[in-house]
Each structure stands twice: as C-alpha cells, then as structure tokens.
Amino acid sequence: MLAIEWICATVIVAAISYLLHEFLWMKKRKRLPPGPKPLPILGNLHLLGKNPHQDLFHLAKKHGPIMYMQWGFVPAIIISSPELAEKFLKTHDLNFASRPYHEGSWYVAHEQRNLTFAKYGPYWRNMRKLCTLELLSNFKINQFQSMRKRELGFLIESLKRASSDQVVVDLSGEVSSLSANMSCLMIFGKKYMDKDFDDRGFKDVIQELLHIAAIPNLGDFFPFLGVLDLQGLTRRYKALGKVFDDFLERIIDEHVHQSSNIPKQNRDFVDTMMSILQSGEADFEFDRRHIKSVLIDVLIASMDTSATAVEWVFTELLRHPHYMKKLQEEIDEKVGMNSTVEESNLDGLEYLDMVIKETFRLHPVAPLLLPHESIDDCIIDGYHIPKKSRILINTMAIGRDPMVWSEPERFFPERFVEDNVDIKGKDFRLIPFGSGRRMCPGMHLGLTVVRLVVAQLVHCFDWKLPNDMRPNDLDTNEVFGLVTSRANHLMAVPMYRLKE
Numbered sequence: 001m002l003a004i005e006w007i008c009a010t011v012i013v014a015a016i017s018y019l020l021h022e023f024l025w026m027k028k029r030k031r032l033p034p035g036p037k038p039l040p041i042l043g044n045l046h047l048l049g050k051n052p053h054q055d056l057f058h059l060a061k062k063h064g065p066i067m068y069m070q071w072g073f074v075p076a077i078i079i080s081s082p083e084l085a086e087k088f089l090k091t092h093d094l095n096f097a098s099r100p101y102h103e104g105s106w107y108v109a110h111e112q113r114n115l116t117f118a119k120y121g122p123y124w125r126n127m128r129k130l131c132t133l134e135l136l137s138n139f140k141i142n143q144f145q146s147m148r149k150r151e152l153g154f155l156i157e158s159l160k161r162a163s164s165d166q167v168v169v170d171l172s173g174e175v176s177s178l179s180a181n182m183s184c185l186m187i188f189g190k191k192y193m194d195k196d197f198d199d200r201g202f203k204d205v206i207q208e209l210l211h212i213a214a215i216p217n218l219g220d221f222f223p224f225l226g227v228l229d230l231q232g233l234t235r236r237y238k239a240l241g242k243v244f245d246d247f248l249e250r251i252i253d254e255h256v257h258q259s260s261n262i263p264k265q266n267r268d269f270v271d272t273m274m275s276i277l278q279s280g281e282a283d284f285e286f287d288r289r290h291i292k293s294v295l296i297d298v299l300i301a302s303m304d305t306s307a308t309a310v311e312w313v314f315t316e317l318l319r320h321p322h323y324m325k326k327l328q329e330e331i332d333e334k335v336g337m338n339s340t341v342e343e344s345n346l347d348g349l350e351y352l353d354m355v356i357k358e359t360f361r362l363h364p365v366a367p368l369l370l371p372h373e374s375i376d377d378c379i380i381d382g383y384h385i386p387k388k389s390r391i392l393i394n395t396m397a398i399g400r401d402p403m404v405w406s407e408p409e410r411f412f413p414e415r416f417v418e419d420n421v422d423i424k425g426k427d428f429r430l431i432p433f434g435s436g437r438r439m440c441p442g443m444h445l446g447l448t449v450v451r452l453v454v455a456q457l458v459h460c461f462d463w464k465l466p467n468d469m470r471p472n473d474l475d476t477n478e479v480f481g482l483v484t485s486r487a488n489h490l491m492a493v494p495m496y497r498l499k500e
Contacts, residue, residue, distance in 0.1 A: 035068035043070030053367035072221025080397035082428035093436040172489040179307040189268035312363035354413035367396035
C-alpha cells in the first residue's frame, strides 16, 4: 500500500515539475505580456476576490494595460486600454472570436448551443444570422412598441398611486418587474408570474445564474478537479438547467398546441423560432435544444441587463439631483408637460444619451464583457498571445482610466457635449455592448428599453431619497457577476409632476 502511495506521489510531483518547467521555458523563449508572478500550480488565482474587475483594474495600474496571468493551467490576457481593446476586437477580431468552455453554459444551454457562449464556427454564424434577421431586427423590435408603451403605462399608474401618499417604492423591484413583463410578452407572448417559473422567481434565479457563472471555476482551470465539483457549481448549474428546461418545454408545448396560422406581425419569439423549426428552412442543425438555448440568452439579456442599466442610471441621478433636473428640463422642452414620452421622441433627447453614456462608463453592466478565447497563437504589440488564452476586456478599467478620461471618478454627462463618443462598438473608449463579431446582437433593443424607461420615469416624477437621506449617502456597492448589479435595492419616493 505504501509503495502505491509512493508511486502516486512521485507521478504527481513529476507531472507538476514538468508543467512548471514547460511554463517557465515558454515564458523564457517567447515574450509574454507582463503580469504578476504566479504561484506554483495555483498561478494568479489567489489575486482574484469577490470583485475581480476591481482587482484586475488595480493590478493593471502596476503591470500595464496588457497583462498576462496564469489561472491554474489556463493563460489569461487582461486588456485595460481602448487601443489594445481595438487590436483584440477589431484588428485581430477573427482570432479572438471564440469563447472558452463554460460549465454553466454547458449544463444550462445544452452544451453551449446558445449564442452567448457557442464556439466560433459555422453553427454560431448561422444561428447569429437567424436571430439577427428573425428576432432582433428593427422590424421585430418595432413590432412590440405598443406593448412597451402599455406596460410602462401600468408602472406609471402604479407609481402615481404611491406618490399621492408619498410612499417609498422599491425602484429596483419595480423596474425588474417591468423588464420581466416586457421580456415575457415579447418572447413568450404573455406574462408569467414568478411562481410559474420557480419558487424563487425570475429575477432571483437569473441573478443566481449570472453570479455563479462569473465565479472562477476550479474545474475550468484545473480540469482534473472538475469531476470532484469542489465548489458545488456543477450541482447548481444542473439544478438551474432543469428549472429553465422544464419552464421552456412547457412554453414550447403551449405554442405547439396553439394555432399555427398566427399572423407574422403577431408572432412572439417562440412562434417565430417554432415556425422555422417546423418549416425546415434552417440549413443547419436546429431543434428544440437550440430554441431553448437561444430563448435563455434572449430572456436573460432582455430582462436583467436592461433593468440593471436603469438601476445604475437612477443611482447616479439620485446622487446628483442637478443632473436629474437638467434631464427633466430637456424632456419637458421636447415632449411637454401634458404628455408622456413616446419612442419617437427618444432620438431628440441628446442629454438623455449623455446621461446613459456616462452611466455606462462608470457602471458597465458587464465590466469584463464576456470572455474571448484565442483560436491560434498570435503576436500583438510584440507580445506572444498563446492559443487557447482567455481574453478579458476590462471595460470598467477603461472607463476609469485618467489617461482616457478627465476626472474619471466624477459623474459628468457634459463630458460628451464636445466628444460625441459612439457606444455601438466603434469607439473603444466606451464599449458597453462589446465590439466585433461577438458584439451583443440585442444592443438596439436594450438601448431602446433603457432610454424609454429612464426618460418616462424622469419625466413623470420628481424623485427623492427616503428618510431624509442625503444624495452623498446613497451607496454604489455592487455584486459582481456576468451582469454586475447594485448590492442593495434602490429605494426612492416618487412625486408625480405632469399636468393632468
């Protein structure tokens, strides 16, 4: 027995020594980007805390805007400047268009068949094209304009009743419910109560998934540990996958049993995808697994990211009431005090766009975007980028870089008066939706919802903090995840201000 244990220990030590030797030899013969010195085996994982985007931001101040880290057996490249982000996401976009293996997407999205984490290749290209044309086109988004107006009107009426009694409202909860209702109507054709989904409700389940999906997974960085599930992530992913799968199977079955002659202009997302499946028009593998995987993507993206963005906008407006007032003045001038905001008004609201840009700069909803993976070895800025490296673009670091922005910690929408920064992937100083091939395909829908909800709530109500709280007392604590939201719900008192 002792001999067997001795042989096992010898093999392990030899394997570790070999891996370290290979790593050090590669680093010696090929010029890797600078970075913190790794520990044996663990690499640099010990440097990541509960807010990795902040940890990486501080490390970049010491090691530079392109930084090499070793996360277990996985090489990671951290990018913290717009110039380098452009080289990775534009100049060498094709080489970094893939995604790494992600256990959450494997178990929840049917072996990474979703758009978000699918590997780059023919399947992903075909599915993105299908979704762009059939689900996220301007025609499809405009088709649901009256629904957005109606649902937002329900929220306004509810807040009017609260305002008559000066009631403190949970603004985070209200916006989350609005976003869930809009998403369900657009995707599934009707609203679903939280209890229809799971005992915890849509928001809590989605936030759990987004939170654990961003936790460094030891099974990813040390493949031989994956089977042990030391962090319990595999168990949780499987449980979440069953919740989503059971719910979406019921939804699809409901649509199958409905009339197949629904007019095209009245089809929700499930109707559209089921009609493609039944027609056999897709020239690639396309079945229920693919439909459910894409529906999970759209549900999470339309529900949680938009609500989180609105939360952060209102956080900053409540902390800076003079900017709230200035935004109200613009909307009052363009829309008037006798009517609410229409989507047709949005393009004329320049200061609204400045406020939203400044919020994205300070509080990016996805501060590390989604990880890219290098398809082949390449050289960028004289540095060797190994194949299968994990590439993270730290948009939070770019947004707070004093070399890029004056007074970067200050919320100051007017900075965009003279500098009309594009946020649609062309100006790498501000890329909340990413850029290049893997840019968020739902950007137009997301921006429409965020702009409309912010404009309507600012126009219809004055807002104050509860319990004599001062603006400076409002916290900006966050919970890191693939979507990084406020740690605490935003509470405020609405006071209706329009003329009846």
